[in-house]
Amino acid sequence: MSSDFSLLRRPRRLRSSAAIRQLVRETQVQPKDLILPIFVSEKIRAATPVASMPGVSQFTLDEATAFAAKAHEQGIRSVLLFGIPSEKNERAEQAYAETGIMQRAVRAIKNAAPELVVITDVCLCEYMSHGHCGVVDHERGGVILNDESLDLLSKTAVSHAAAGADIVAPSDMMDGRVRAIRRALDDAKFSDTIIMSYAAKFSSAFYGPFRDAAESAPQFGDRRTYQMDCANAGEALREVAFDIEESADIILIKPGLPYLDVLWRVKERFGLPTAVYNVSGEYAMIKAAAQNGWLDERAAVMEMMTAFKRAGADLIVTYWAREVLRWLGEAA
Ligand code: PBG
Secondary structure, eight states: OOOOGGGOOOOGGGGSSHHHHHHTOSOOOOGGGEEEEEEEESSOSSOEEOTTSTTOEEEOHHHHHHHHHHHHHHTOOEEEEEEEOSOOBTTOHHHHOTTSHHHHHHHHHHHHOTTSEEEEEEOSTTTBTTOOSSEEETTTTSEEEHHHHHHHHHHHHHHHHHHTOSEEEEOSOOTTHHHHHHHHHHHTTOTTOEEEEEEEEBOOGGGHHHHHHTTOOOSSSOSTTTSBOTTOHHHHHHHHHHHHHTTOSEEEEESSGGGHHHHHHHHHHHOSOEEEEEOHHHHHHHHHHHHTTSSOHHHHHHHHHHHHHHTTOSEEEETTHHHHHHHHHHHO
């Protein structure tokens, strides 16, 4: 872009008609940008709506498979899976069991829709009885054991790859997990499996509804010792740099809306494929306002999606993925 503003005129003429505005748009949300999250639960017998996320449900294995296949038919290119096991314990054993809910879901979905890119959330919080993302040392007052957690996370990632996952997405925020997971994947001959790292994951009030959906709220304490302080953008850049050095392929920033500045800096600085997570709280607040007639949901969501693209996102994880796809089709 030219920095010599004396050469520029105000672009009023370029806003004169919808057709012209469309021609000169700088950024455009595309179907391929959208990643649809899906919650698969082993504990339910039929789809169960998540109260704080109107329009989002937990699904049984069969329902999730049918839902993913249908979404793929409608044009969704990738899904992000979360598993809710019926059994939790302090070793998170169901996170890496071959017969775990996630592993079965990946196999079933890849079988039903081989071309659909399947991304798995790699974390322990849904599988730990205490709801933390890592191994807890109770004797030392409930501290999270970083290095002990790496082994379990690596096993989990390998088990997802073995089930057929295309991309594994570690969301735990333990230090060194990208390197540990990469090594474990390579050792197990899954060198083509991609790592999408939640490199900059802030400790956020906007995850509230998700913890209902994934049944992963910590039973004691909070996640502030391993998730980032919302005040720190420089630290976010360093976290991203570490993850890239540890060989992350795709960088994810989370949450989205309150962290557009971080997204922008990360994309500008590193240029890697960059994803943003439009999280549950961002979803819930617009849904609630729309249900009250205070906001136009479609307009607000499309503005937000465009803002993610403008700020540098190549990929957007959003609970609105199917609606956005439909709205894009209607606009064309
Ligand atoms: C943790 C995880 C969380 C989300 C995705 N993975 C929540 C947390 O850190 O408590 C949140 C996503 C959302 O709010 O939509 N494994």
